[in-house]
Amino acid sequence: MRLGVLYTTDVYNSIYRAVLPGEALRRKGHDVRLIRHDEYTRVPMEHFVDREVVHIFRRHDKVVAKFVDQLRARGIGITYDNDDDLRLAPQESEFFKKHRATGINKYFREQVAMMRRAHLITTTTQTLADRWAQEVDRPIEVVPNFVGDQHFVKTPRNTEGVVVGWVAGIEHIADARRLQITQVLQRVMEKRPEVKVVTMGVRLDLDATRYTHHEHIPMHRLGEYVRKFDVGIAPLADIPMSYARSDIKVKEYSAVGVPWLASNRGPYTYLQPKNGGLLVEDDAWEAALLEMVSSKWKRAQLRRCAERWARSQRIDKHIDRWAAVWQQTADMAKQAAAA
Known part of the structure; x- marks a missing residue:
């Protein structure tokens, strides 16, 4: 052709x-x-x-x-x-x-x-x-x-504390506000002093001493930054756009072996732990995050599932x-x- x-x-x-x-x-x-x-x-x-x-x-x-x-x-x-x-x-x-x-x-x-x-x-x-x-x-x-080959990077992982990361366009501020993601993350950080937060794209109002915001990361370097997450999140609020979105965000996380938490909504409802993460109801984000950041074993188990699933999504x-x-x-x- x-x-x-x-x-x-x-x-x-x-x-x-x-x-x-x-x-x-x-x-x-x-x-x-x-x-x-x-x-x-x-x-x-x-x-x-x-x-x-x-x-x-x-x-x-x-x-x-x-x-x-x-x-x-x-x-x-x-x-x-x-x-x-x-x-x-x-x-x-x-x-x-x-x-x-x-x-x-x-x-x-x-x-x-x-x-x-x-x-x-x-x-x-x-x-x-x-x-x-x-x-x-x-x-x-x-x-x-x-996902393509460029998503499967093997750069170093995070070695200090536990990093919760979110890669999302700035329009995802709508999801952050409706699901109160800033407040949820702030409470998680207060309860778990080892937790740090990194976002790429969307900006949150969090304690700057434990929060890093990247306005833009070049596509060819995105994988090495995401690979330093210990947990990736993909929250989607109950708004019309959420039901038209694709599932690529969790595939990006999975390609670099990052276990994820995603809203039980729209493109993610078919996913299971064998795909590398857990689905979260709107009122359960704090509990889900605390469970993930508190259990290195749970993260390691889901990481293996994420890597295996991502290979099938090339x-x-x-x-x-x-x-x-x-x-x-x-x-x-x-x-x-x-x-």
Whole structure:
């Protein structure tokens, strides 16, 4: 197969929805061309005119819309990946504050217009697939996020105290506020003086002597930072966005052997201790954290489960799911051209 992938570094999820699948298909022997393209700049059409299928991740500006129209006119198949419903942005998020309802609806209409241009749509969850089905009459395939080789680092672990870590975009402040994660962690720190907290992205109001906040960690170094966690957390509040999220956060923790605690909600409800962590009800975060930080044996047991599960979630073990989507799209384009 001759596949073209158009992705942007503006959105972190492009790693999972475009780059890792494209690279994995290339390792299978296919002709794959990955092209990074930033918003409002010329799309290098010459890199795509010989492709059977072009995969586009979540872009919706006019430049890319015109590019897609030109590809379809040449009989090239288009897959469009959309893993985020902008309308679900919580009011506490920077995106919501910046764009409010009018801007968000405008962006969403542009995304819908792009989905209607595609032969086939891919997304991360059935929740999102159902939402897209209300907007477009196109085949929609659910392909979960998987981890790549760069997630499996073997750098040193933490050797002092017990580190509770949370990797989360700044929009997760909505989850922190509704579940009172700051207050929970503060009480845990008061009861267990060996506990320290590290967050990446979202910022919490905690005692600076035992709390470290990283605003941004480069993707290629994220694993070495996360590997120093003794416990990773993934809290999700009872808000609409939580039910559309993917499970990639706990897969990232598991890839570096970090046992995790996750809300019993949305993408995590199917998980079990054999996957490397425990599910937590909204009112049980303090008790769950105290149990984990107090038991080195429990953490070691879950770490082994996490590492084993993460190996089963490598993109190379699941690339056939993406390959089938792209082959289906190529066939659809050929049939349309013949008609």
